[in-house]
Amino acid sequence: MSAAPPLEHPGINLGPAHPETKETKEKRGELLFGFWVFLMSDAVVFGLLFATYAAMLHARAGGPGPEKLYDIKSAFIETLLLLTSSFTFGMASLALKYDKRREELLAWLAVTMCLGALFLGFEVHDFLSMFHKGGGPDRSAYLSAFFALVPLHGLHVTSGIVWMLALIGQIRVHGIDRDVKLGLLRLGLFWHFLDIVWVAIFSTIYLGGLA
Amino acid sequence: MSGNADAAQSQGAEHARELRQYLWGYGLAIALTLVPFGLVNWSVLSRHGLYLAIGGFALAQIIVHFRCFLHIDPPRQKTDDLQLVLFSGLLLFFMIAGTIWILASLAARTG
Numbered sequence: 001m002s003a004a005p006p007l008e009h010p011g012i013n014l015g016p017a018h019p020e021t022k023e024t025k026e027k028r029g030e031l032l033f034g035f036w037v038f039l040m041s042d043a044v045v046f047g048l049l050f051a052t053y054a055a056m057l058h059a060r061a062g063g064p065g066p067e068k069l070y071d072i073k074s075a076f077i078e079t080l081l082l083l084t085s086s087f088t089f090g091m092a093s094l095a096l097k098y099d100k101r102r103e104e105l106l107a108w109l110a111v112t113m114c115l116g117a118l119f120l121g122f123e124v125h126d127f128l129s130m131f132h133k134g135g136g137p138d139r140s141a142y143l144s145a146f147f148a149l150v151p152l153h154g155l156h157v158t159s160g161i162v163w164m165l166a167l168i169g170q171i172r173v174h175g176i177d178r179d180v181k182l183g184l185l186r187l188g189l190f191w192h193f194l195d196i197v198w199v200a201i202f203s204t205i206y207l208g209g210l211a
Numbered sequence: 212m213s214g215n216a217d218a219a220q221s222q223g224a225e226h227a228r229e230l231r232q233y234l235w236g237y238g239l240a241i242a243l244t245l246v247p248f249g250l251v252n253w254s255v256l257s258r259h260g261l262y263l264a265i266g267g268f269a270l271a272q273i274i275v276h277f278r279c280f281l282h283i284d285p286p287r288q289k290t291d292d293l294q295l296v297l298f299s300g301l302l303l304f305f306m307i308a309g310t311i312w313i314l315a316s317l318a319a320r321t322g
Contacts, residue, residue, distance in 0.1 A: 006289070010283055011281055033292065043303065044303060044306070051311055072252055080244070083240055090233040094226065193281070
């Protein structure tokens with residue numbers, strides 16, 4: 001491990017093999033640093049919603065609570081789906097870095113996208129079943145806080161999928177050029193970051209609520 | 212020619228190292244997910260013990276994700292990236308702990 005080169009920026013580093021991503025006005029490290037700043041500020045938004053949720057946890061106004069509304073099996077499946085999609089995105093990053101065939105990169109991206117879509121499917125199903133049990137966002141302060149936090153993460157996943165579709169389109173039209181490479185590096189940071197937010201969600205909300 | 216072969220070999224070694232890092236991250240994250248879900252599903256501990264265990268496993272898993280998936284590796288990292296993570300962590304701690312402290316105190320005094 002000691003022989004490993006220094007890191008230019010968070011996430012996978014393409015190294016000296018992809019010079020076109022470096023020959024820009026700004027350096028590659030600076031371009032990704034900007035996105036890293038955005039992610040950390042996004043983490044602060046999520047953190048405050050977590051704090052709001054914790055403060056509102058017992059403000060139920062006689063409405064249903066976590067034991068009645070959450071489903072541990074569904075949360076478990078969602079966790080495995082998102083975690084696996086983080087791993088498959090890692091494989092896509094390696095396919096990009098080591099110049100594997102374009103089909104391999106596209107295949108890993110497609111698998112990641114399908115896992116993300118399945119995750120969303122399960123999540124929407126969860127929300128609908130909560131509505132059926134009388135647990136919509138208008139029921140209590142606790143449920144307002146829940147529906148501010150968890151669907152916001154789902155929206156992030158949705159935008160990650162749209163972004164992935166756009167990059168796949170770019171690859172088909174322009175090939176794997178500089179902009180596609182930088183886009184994939186940013187999307188990788190975004191996708192792995194969303195998985196970290198999900199770890200906080202399943203731990204504090206689902207497991208904490210059902211403990 | 213030998214220079215090219217050396218470069219190819221060192222690239223191969225880096226590839227193997229990075230692949231191992233993703234595989235380790237995936238394996239560890241799965242393990243750190245399975246244990247707390249199992250503990251809660253079968254209510255192995257008291258409620259207080261469960262909260263502590265969930266918090267500990269979540270923290271460990273977040274560190275694994277940062278290390279293996281986001282490649283945050285303190286000795287190799289540029290100081291800006293690392294300081295930003297640490298500063299954001301500090302901000303999050305102040306804001307979350309402060310919010311919960313103040314609102315819990317308010318609830319206790321008015322409820």
